[in-house]
Every structure is written in C-alpha cells, then in structure tokens.
Amino acid sequence: MTKRSMYFKMIASSLIRRRSRMFVALLAVAVGATILSGLVTIYYDIPRQMGQEFRSYGANFILVPASGEEALSETSAEAAVSLIPSDEVVGIAPYRYETVKINEQPFMAAGTELEEARKASPYWFVSGDWPETDGSVLIGQEVADTIRLLPGNTFTMTGTDGNGESFSREFRVSGVVQTGGTEEAFIFMSMADFVAAMGESGAYDVVECSISAPQTELEDIAASVTERVPDVAPRLVTRVTRSEGTVLTKLQALVFLVTAVVLLLTMICVATTMMAVVAERRKEIGLKKALGAPNRNIILEFMGEGLLLGCLGGVLGVILGFGFAQLIGVNVFSRSVHFQAALAPVTLIASVLITGLACMIPVRSATDVDPAIVLRGE
Amino acid sequence: MSLLEIRGISKIYGNVNALRNVDMTVEQGEWLAVMGPSGSGKTTMMNIIGCMDKPSEGTVLLDGIDISTESARNLTSIRRDKIGLIFQQFHLINYLTALENVMVAQYYHSMPDEKEALQALDRVGLLARAKHLPSQLSGGEQQRVCIARALINYPMLVLADEPTGNLDEANEEIVLDIFRKLHEEGITIVVVTHDPEVAQEAQRTVILEHGRIARIVVNESGKGQEGE
Numbered sequence: 160m161t162k163r164s165m166y167f168k169m170i171a172s173s174l175i176r177r178r179s180r181m182f183v184a185l186l187a188v189a190v191g192a193t194i195l196s197g198l199v200t201i202y203y204d205i206p207r208q209m210g211q212e213f214r215s216y217g218a219n220f221i222l223v224p225a226s227g228e229e230a231l232s233e234t235s236a237e238a239a240v241s242l243i244p245s246d247e248v249v250g251i252a253p254y255r256y257e258t259v260k261i262n263e264q265p266f267m268a269a270g271t272e273l274e275e276a277r278k279a280s281p282y283w284f285v286s287g288d289w290p291e292t293d294g295s296v297l298i299g300q301e302v303a304d305t306i307r308l309l310p311g312n313t314f315t316m317t318g319t320d321g322n323g324e325s326f327s328r329e330f331r332v333s334g335v336v337q338t339g340g341t342e343e344a345f346i347f348m349s350m351a352d353f354v355a356a357m358g359e360s361g362a363y364d365v366v367e368c369s370i371s372a373p374q375t376e377l378e379d380i381a382a383s384v385t386e387r388v389p390d391v392a393p394r395l396v397t398r399v400t401r402s403e404g405t406v407l408t409k410l411q412a413l414v415f416l417v418t419a420v421v422l423l424l425t426m427i428c429v430a431t432t433m434m435a436v437v438a439e440r441r442k443e444i445g446l447k448k449a450l451g452a453p454n455r456n457i458i459l460e461f462m463g464e465g466l467l468l469g470c471l472g473g474v475l476g477v478i479l480g481f482g483f484a485q486l487i488g489v490n491v492f493s494r495s496v497h498f499q500a501a502l503a504p505v506t507l508i509a510s511v512l513i514t515g516l517a518c519m520i521p522v523r524s525a526t527d528v529d530p531a532i533v534l535r536g537e
Numbered sequence: 538m539s540l541l542e543i544r545g546i547s548k549i550y551g552n553v554n555a556l557r558n559v560d561m562t563v564e565q566g567e568w569l570a571v572m573g574p575s576g577s578g579k580t581t582m583m584n585i586i587g588c589m590d591k592p593s594e595g596t597v598l599l600d601g602i603d604i605s606t607e608s609a610r611n612l613t614s615i616r617r618d619k620i621g622l623i624f625q626q627f628h629l630i631n632y633l634t635a636l637e638n639v640m641v642a643q644y645y646h647s648m649p650d651e652k653e654a655l656q657a658l659d660r661v662g663l664l665a666r667a668k669h670l671p672s673q674l675s676g677g678e679q680q681r682v683c684i685a686r687a688l689i690n691y692p693m694l695v696l697a698d699e700p701t702g703n704l705d706e707a708n709e710e711i712v713l714d715i716f717r718k719l720h721e722e723g724i725t726i727v728v729v730t731h732d733p734e735v736a737q738e739a740q741r742t743v744i745l746e747h748g749r750i751a752r753i754v755v756n757e758s759g760k761g762q763e764g765e
Contacts, residue, residue, distance in 0.1 A: 165640060165649040169633065176632035176670070446628045449589065450686075451617020451645045453610065531589035534628060535580060 170463040180439070184432040184468050185475075188514055191425025192476020196506040197483030198418045200499050204484070205410050206373050208492040209403065214249045215281045218367035219399040220377055222384070225392040230362035232390070239384045239391040240366065247376075249369040250278025256364050257357050259318035259346070261306055268316070268346045270353020273297075279369040283342065286310060287334030293352060295333035299343035303335045310334050316346070321358035328356050374404040422513055429517035433465060437521045444525050445533035454526040461522040462515065469514030473507035480506060538601060540565045540693060540725050541586065546595030546605070548581050548748075555581040556592065557748040563694070566723045568716070570736035570756075573745035579729045580698070582745070586727060587620055587696050588612040600693055617646050621687030625699035627679040629671040635682045636667040639689050646690040657685040661715055677708025684715055688724075695719065697728045701735055713738055 160168075174181045201208075213219070222239050224231050231253075240251055252275040259268045273290055277283070287310025290296055298308060308314055310332050317327045330352075336342060370377060377400055381393040437444070444457055481498055488496035541563035548556040556578045563569050573579050584590035585597060588604055589612075597605045600619060604612060616622075629638045639654040658667050661681035671679055680700060687695055700716075701709040713735065720726060728739060736742045742754040 160640070160649045160651055162644060162648060165644045168637065169641070169644075172632045172637070442628060443630055446630065447641070447645070448613065449587070449616065449622055449628075450642050451613055453613055453645075456645060529589075531584040531587075534589075534624060534626075 166459070166463065170460060170467055173460075173464055174467060180436065181464075181468065184429065184436065185472055187425065187428040187432050188468050188472025188510060189475040189479065191421060191428065191513065192472045192506055192510040193479040193483055194421045194476075195418060195425070195509055196476045196480020196502065197487065198414050198421065199502055199505065200480060200484035200496055201487055202411055202414045202418070203499055203502065204488065204496045205414065206407055207371070207497070208488065208494055209407055209410065212492065213399065213403045214369050214371055216399055217280045217282055217396075218250075218252075218369050219396045219403070220368040220370050220380070221394050221396060222366040222368065223364075223392050223394060225390050228390050230360070230364060231366060232362050235388050235391050236363055236366050239388045239393065240368070242383050242387060243368065243370055243380055244372075247370050247372045249371055250275045250280075251366060251368045252276040252279045253350070253363040253366045255350070255353055255357070255360065255362075257318060257353075259316050259356075261302075261314055261316055261346075264305065266302055266346055267344060268318075268348065268353065268357075270348055270350045270357070273347070273349050276347065276367075279367050280338075280342075282338065284337045285334040286337070287332070290333040290347075290349060293349070293355075294328075294330055295348075296330045296352070297334050297336045297347040298332055299345050299347075300335055300337045301343040302346055303332075308332050308335075316356070318356070320356065321360055326356055373407065374400040422509070426513050426517040429465075429468075429514050430520060433461075433518050433521035434524070437461065437525045440525075441528050441533045444528040445530035448528065449530040449534055457525050458522050461525055462518055465514050465518035465522070466511055469511040470507065472514065473510030476510055477503045477506050539563060539598075540567075540600060541727075542596075542598040543586075544596045544598075546585065546592035546597060548578070548585065548590070549593045554748050556585075558595070559745075559748070559750055561743060561750065563725060563727060565693075566720075566725055567741070568720045568726045568739040569728070570739035570742040571727065571729045571745060572731070572733070572736045572742055573751075576747075577745040578748040579745055581748075583696060583698050583727075583729045586694075587622060588616040618690070619693045621690070621692035621695040623680070623683050623687045623695065623697035623700045625702040627671070627676070627683045627703075629679055629682055629686075631671050634668050634670055635663060635674065635678075635685075638671070638682055639686045642686045642689050654685075654689060657689045658682070660688070661685045662711070675708070677704050677711055680704060680708065680712055681715065684712070688719070693725060695724055695726045697726065699730055699732075700728060701730070701732060709735075 222231060222236060236253060252271045255270045257268050258265055277289060285297060313329055313331045315327055315329050320326050377395050381395060384391055384393040447457060484496045488494055539562040543559055543561040546556055546559050547554065571579050571582060585592055592605050595605065596603050602615060604615060607615065630641060633641065635658060636654055639657055640649040640651065643649045643654060655664060655667055658664050661684050663678060663681050666674060666678055701712055704712060716726060716738065728735060730736050737756050739756055742756060744751045744754065
C-alpha cells in the first residue's frame, strides 16, 4: 500500500465510520452549497425570467426608415430582422399605416401580421376576439366609442389606395382593443386585408420587435443593423429597456448580496463544526503526534477530510440547488429554470474553497495539541 | 554506551518540582520498571524519555542524542524513529481497524506495509482480529494491537505507561508474556507501573518519590536477571 492510498483510506474511514459526527458537517456544507447553487442559478436565470416577464409590456426594439428614407422596404426589413437571434424573438410585427374614413370621419388604419402583433403586444386587452378571417378587424376603444361599434358589428371603410383611386370595403368588428395608449385610436387589420384595400407597396412604416434580451444585447443588435442595413434605423424602446435593465441590476445585486451572506454563514457553520470535530478528536491528534506525525501530516489529514466534505457537499448542493432554483422559479417567476451545467463546477469549486477556508483555523488549532497532555493516563 | 542516559534532570511546573536532580541509565536490551506513588514524577519522566517533554535542567541522551535540547520538530522525528509507545488507555484510532491502526505508525514512519503489519498482529496473537474495529475488541486485544503498533517500526526503546493498568488478570498475563518475549529478543523496555507484580518482571525497578529516585531495586526474579 502506498502512502497516498493509506492517506485516502484514513480520511475516507474517518468520514464513513464516523457518519453521525460528519453528517452534521456535511449537512452544513450541503445546505450552503444548495443555497449557493440555487441562488447562482437564479442569478443567471433572472435576465431570462424577467426578460420574458418584460416582454408582456410590448415591443422593446423598433425598426424605422433611416433619415432620408420614406419607408422600410420589405427587403431591408427582412435583412434587419435576420440579424436578430431567432431564439430570442418573441414577436416581430411589421406595420403599414393609412388614413381611412368611416362615416366620413377620419381614422388611422394599421395593417400588420396579427399573430405576430399579438405575440409582440400581449398586454393588449381585447373585448371580443382577435380577427381570424378575412374582413375582420380589431378597433381601438376610442374608435369604438366614436362610431359606436361593438364586436360583431359591420362597418364600411372608405379611402384612397396607393394608385390614388377610391375604395370602399366592408369590415366586421372582431374585437375592441384597450391598451391605455395611442393604439386605441387605430383600426388593426391583417396585412392581407390592408393590401387588398390599399394596394401593395412593398414597404412598411415601422417594424415592432419584442426581443427577449438585455439592453446591452439590444444595443449590439442595433449597432449591427445600423452597420449592415444602412437604410434601416433601429431604435430601442428606452422606457422598456431602461426599466428592465434597472430592475434586473437591482435584483441581481440582491441575489448576489444574499449569496455572499449565505457563503459567510456556511463558512462560520463549517468552521464551528470543524472546531467541534477537532476538540472531540484531541486524543487522536495527540496520539498521531506521539506516533511521530509531523504537523504537516495532521494539517493534511484534517484538510483532506474538510475538502472531501466540501466536495460531497458540493455535489449534493448542485443537485439540491437546482431543485431549490426550480422552486423559486416556479413560485416567484411562474417559470421553470434551465439547468446551468456550467454552474455545477463553479458550485463544486466554491464549496471546496469555502470548506477549505473554514477549516483553516480549526486545523491550525489541531497542530497545537500537546500529546503529553491529551494522552496522560487517568 | 548506555541506550538512555539521564543526567541530573529536573522538571519544574510553576512552583511544583515534578522531578529533582534525577540520574538514571538504561542499557541496551534492559527491561526497566519505574514505580512510584501518584505525583512521584513517573509520568513526567515517561514524557521526557518519550520525547514529549523537555527537562528544565539536566541532559537526556538517547542513543547518544541529547534530547533535552532538541527542537520540537526533531523530537517528533526521534520519537518516530527510536521509540515505541504503549499506553494504559490503548489510544487506538476508533474508525480504523486493528490492521490500519498498526499501519498508521508505518505511515508516519516510512511506508505502510500490510504484510508486515499482519505479521506484527500475528506476533501478538491477533491475526484473526486484524479487520476488527477497536470497539469490536476486548481491552486485552486492544492493548495487544497497541503493542503491535509500538513494535512495527523496530524501535530502540519500548516505553510503556501502565500497560496492564486497564486489564484483567488473564489479559495482564498475556501482555506480560509478550513483554517477556520482546525482552528475550533484545528489545529495550521501560515500563511505568503501579503494579509491583509487573515491576518484578523487570531486571531493575527505579522507585520514584517526590520527584527523586528513592531507590533502585535489582529484581532477582526479573527475566533479564535469569540471563545474567
């Protein structure tokens, strides 16, 4: 048997055969590692969790024609949209606007991809239904109040198409939309209906995008669009992105602070437990010194036990921590968290380091044991 | 040259003189007993001989090395290489088996050797109990493991503190029988004891009183005596 295998046998036997004693220390490490792992998972998942939460407040990124351009060509809009990572897209709704008349009163009609608009603006409150068939529209509450229309009513819209010719078409009100904003003064219809009435233009007035990404990433996307598609001007909806950034920063700071406190408490707990372990094993330490163990060996053995505990506690922490993070995700954010595989080694290393640090003082005191005193006959 | 030569050592703890101007020698292969009432300085003397303490005055030469002036680190090294310790309370590591307890001494000394450790246990009649934990062994068996551990590194001097103090008569006889065999093999033994019957087994008995050597008795029935 080599010295190394004897060393591992000694520390493993100490942990295995003194289960009840070491369980307390393991529990302290595992609880700390669990909370650490859980909170760090949440820390990294908060942007995703909160990002999705913020997406319910509507578009955070819009594409408008660059200065000097009258409209966004479909080709340019598609080129710009292709620069947005598809896995971060919640909804992308292109809009065309034209002034129309209903009962000789002017209103603004908006043609869009209704399904995308619904995804990009989940905060719209619709009385009735979203349009599902041709000739169905959503009208804003302000429009509904002005011309006294309810879901299910029909009305005639008149106006001038792209060729300057008059049109008159009948539409059915599918639903009335309330947003508390300017959208209540619009009539929303599918792009197909809009093109059928107003004619094909091959361009959009604006493209509203809802993207699940932090402000910094949106700024990067904007820079990329500006560089590669010069006739498109990307804009961040700052009221959304800035408040999102502020809330995220504060939440992450809070989680960071709690994590730091938990780590400190874990260290104190492990240090206290190891102190008790050292006190309880003073005779054993004295005996080892009497057998000729130098202080270095005593330190290596206790540190080995501590680090093994840290490692075991870390493994438990990774497993239980994900459960803990899941619990927070489901109960606080109403969404499940993703397992962050890259955080597992971080938790393990942190757990081992914290345990190692916590063991330093108790282990140091172990070397002060005087074998002549602790082995004295009774 | 004597294996152990103690010249005028005193040990003072605060106002207490545990040892006063003690002179003593132990020859190579000798079996010496140290007796005396509680507080007579037996434990202090054992600690000094065992390199676990240093005298306040005087010199102690162990195998020619003055252990009264060595650093703590060197004393640990000397203890590891030259002394085998046997305790009244056995002091086995409770989470290691009998075999592992013996191998611990090898581990600190040089290299653990399971075969040699098993031979040491066989020498004290415990081969069959090698894989047992101390809690699964009787007091006598634990003391025999302690002896095997003390002998595993071939020490120059075996230092035993009340080795039969916690044993019944049958186990005391087993342990003494092992000591007799060790003595026959030429191992130097110093036994600190309260028990006159144990002391009688030695060649000489040093009797301490109030930190001084009151007298030295040459035991005619001592096993070493038989050889002279």
